[in-house]
Amino acid sequence: MRGPPRASCEDVVRLLTDYQDDALPMSERLEFERHVAVCPACRGYLSQMRAVLAAARAGCGPGLTPADEAALLAAFRTPEPDAR
């Protein structure tokens, strides 16, 4: 018999993007899934996030050119100047 899942709802929210990107190590992935298996709220949250991602992908059209993608990524990674 396994011990209790250690991940909390907050952990699931924090890890969800990495989970979707398949970027979690096995131990964290297992804890994520064990929590979702017993938590209806996180199960629903995961389901909704997947629906949102699928809808976003469906609406993306043919995709970005490599140059546009590089420019966008560079923009995301550049800290915004302090506007205050």
Added chain:
Amino acid sequence: MIAFKFLTPGAVGLFSRLSWPVPDDGVPGAWVEVEGPLEVCRNGIHACGPGDLIDWIDAELWRVELGEPVMESEAGFVASRGRLVSRVERWHDGAARALAGACVLRARDRAVEALERGGRRAEAGDLRRLEAHPAIADRAQALARGASPEIAGQLGFAADAVAMSRGAMPDSTILATLAPPSAAAIAANVAFTAARAAGRAHEVAGRAGGFDAGYATERVWQRDWLLSRLDLARAA
């Protein structure tokens, strides 16, 4: 080898979203295969033995045949191919609701024991006699007022178990538009809550092994309940 696999409605994997080919007229569904090396939680057909069913409850329970080689891991069995053989018909919404109900009473009993340890025997007896869930929740909440933290905590678990058995979500739920949880998801949640209540009771009482031992003991009780209900004890 034959193992078990819980799936969401329509024989769809909760995490993989794979729609499994289902058996037809006694003929197993088509084999589902993965390529490349097996990796727990990432690559492989995942299934579990009867002893681990309680950790992965979902709407549909299937017997699944796993093709060799089969790797055993902390997530259960992982194989490169598998196929659905037959559905465990005894697992349905009614059974899920029965499990949730049984776990509510277990959480109630942990609260009763906490009251007895605190010398409040008459109130413990009153609570033990209650079977109706609303009455358990109302009494637990009333008794928690002014109680010690240890007693109030166990009464809180009992009241929470009742609320969750009705589909209540945690207050911290981010999206208010979530669909109501399924009977199976509720059962998984209430069973987990009852196990946490048992773990806490074990810890507060200073018993050997602390929280984890109490949690594990309750999970064994739940596993045995499930196997008995589903007539799978011989498979264990």
